[in-house]
Amino acid sequence: MNRMNIVRGIVCAVVVFISCGAHAKERALSTDVVVVGAGSAGLSAAVSAAEKGAKVIVLEKMPFVGGSSNFAEGLFAVKTDQQRKKAIGLTKEEAYWHAMDYHHYRNNADLLAQTITNSTSVIQWLEKQGVRFEVVSMSPTEAPTWHLVQDRGTAHHGAALIQALQDKATELGVKILFETPANGLILDGSRVIGVKALNAKGDSYTIKARSVVVATGGFNNSKEMIKKWTRFDADKVFPTVPINKTGDGINMALAAGADHEGWGLMLHPGTHGEGIKPLGSLYAMTWQPLLWVNKYGDRVVDENAVWAFTFAGNAIERQRDGFVWSIWDDETVRYMMEHGIDNGLGVLVPIGTKLKDLPDEIANAVAKKSSSIVTGNSVEDLAHNMGVEPARLKQNIEQYNHAKEVGHDDRFYRKADTIVPVKTGKLYALKVFPYNFVSLGGVKTTRNMEVIDKNDNAIPGLYAAGADVGGLYGDTYATWTSGMLFQFSCQSGMLAGEKAAAFSKL
Incomplete structure (x- = not known):
């Protein structure tokens, strides 16, 4: 682009900006229920409220619906028809006891119990909206509770569920305002009576409502909130999907006096750098149970932790400088090309996917001098390129390989038959x-998804759903109950919409 085109572009942008400001309007609307956010929680709330006869307006900050739910895959549930047909006998009691043990009783036990109890009915409700499911296990370490969303036309998994809910919302007369983020609640004393919003054109909205549901998808794209509310270094944990989830609903509820709990992040392994493709072959290698060492070249964990992606994320995050090196050899490259990966990235990159372009992606990243992938013709050569002490790395690789040979890992007690040796050909x-x-984590609620204050009193007219709600977990997302948050988003949205609609008629 030449300088004249750049100038023209700047002039056009300024004209558009001035025009938007000049034509910005003040808009006043009224409705029964306002839902802030059009992800799985928000759309579930909107559909549920509309089914109960409420007039509903949805505010969505992005130009599309779905948020991170578009990238989700399946919902947790117990005692469903899908499980019955596969003779899966897991009970709700067993699921609850297992989950409570996992969370060390640091979570809201009542909220978890309700979420498990209602897991059957929310699947049934979603089926009535046109969503179809298949029950599978996400990994060998997890129970068969993951209800994978079936495709809907060209939409896959989470996006298919979102499409079904959007279609139902449209059918029921729900109005969705895109690129119109809410920026504050309207209060009459302690009662919430509406929302203020500003759209991309600069138009401001004052929407009076009998009740409001906040369902904005959490805060994982906000470094400020991560720093303020969690134990994590916001500069060392990377967002999987950067779609502007900045805690808008949570912050509005907090400003209205809401209490809060359960702050954290759902971590998983990943990688990035020059020449590395998102969800490509190298990214898939981060989920495989290979040798892991820290920045010094020392093993740090039983690498089978990767079967539970949140365990793996925790193990990586606690290392000095927030990373580990995954190490493998030419034999592993051959295996991944011919037989495929052993641990899938959900169903986005399923088990058995053959990484046929792995050598090419490695070569491309190395050629671009990526700091995230190095190779070596020997342990010493690899150590040099990693920036670690050769003798130290060699000792750790030898211990790892020896554990495979003798059938016992005396360092981290990894099952020896699962160890993938590092000794053939080139090293990576x-x-x-x-x-x-x-x-x-987020705001505290009642069983009816009413937001509560620091005296445990419901804030009249205010409800919350999905990732804006705290208390479902202890300090870590439980992969044994895979899809719990996706299911909770739909269930809590369904319940919040129903209760908000009832409140609007009082």
Whole structure:
């Protein structure tokens, strides 16, 4: 682009900006229920409220619906028809006891119990909206509770569920305002009576409502909120999907006096750098149970932690400088090309996916001098390129390989038959970082999803759903109950919409 085109572009942008400001309007609307956010929680709330006869307006800050739910895959549930047909006998009691043990009783036990109890009915409700499911296990370490959303036309998994809910919302007369983020609640004393918003054109909205549901998808794209509310270094945990989830609903509720709990992030392994493709072959290697060492070349964990992606994310995040090196050899490259990966990235990159372009992606990243992938013709050569002490790395690789040979890992008690040796041909080391898919924690609510204040009193007219709600987890997302947050988003949205509609008629 030449200088004249650049100038023209700047002039056009200024004209558009001035025009927007000049034509910005003050808009006043009224409705029964306002839902802030059009993800799975917000759309569930909108549909549920409209089914109860409420007039509903949805405010969505992005130009599309779905948020991070578009990238989700399945919902947790117990005692569903899908499980019955596969003779899966897991009970709700067993699921609850297992989950409570996992969370060390640091979570809201009542909220978790309700979420498990209602898991059957929310699947049934979604089926009535046109969503279809297949029950699977996400990994060998997890229960068969993951209800994978089936495709809807060209939409896959989470996006298919979102499309079904949007279609139903349209059918029921729900009005969705895109690129119109809410920026504050309207209060009459302690009662919430509406929302203020500002759209991309500069138009301001004052929307009076009998009740409001905040369902803005959490805060995992906000470094400020991560720093303020969680134990994580916001500069060392990377967002999986950067779609502007900045805690808008949570912050509005907090400003209205809401209490809060359960802050955290859902971590998982990932990588990035020059020449590395998002969800490509190198990214898939970060989820495989290979040798992991820290910045000094020392093993740090039983690498089978990667079967539970949140365990793996935790293990990586706590390392000095927030990464580990995943190390493998030419034999592993051959295996991944011919047989495929052993641990899938959900169903986005399923188990058995053959990484046929792995050598090419490695070569491309190395040629671009990526700091995240190095190779070596020997342990000493690899150590040099990693920036670690050769003798130290060699000792750790030898201990790892020896554990395979003798059938016992005396360092981290990894099952020896699962160890993938590092000793054939060229060697490779890939930096693995902690990524976060969604935030955990937010405002406290009642069983009816009413937001409560610091005296445990419901704030009249204010409800919350999905990732804006705290208390479902302890300090870590439980992969054993895979899809719990996706299911909770739909269930809490369904319940919040129903209760908000009832409140609007009082």
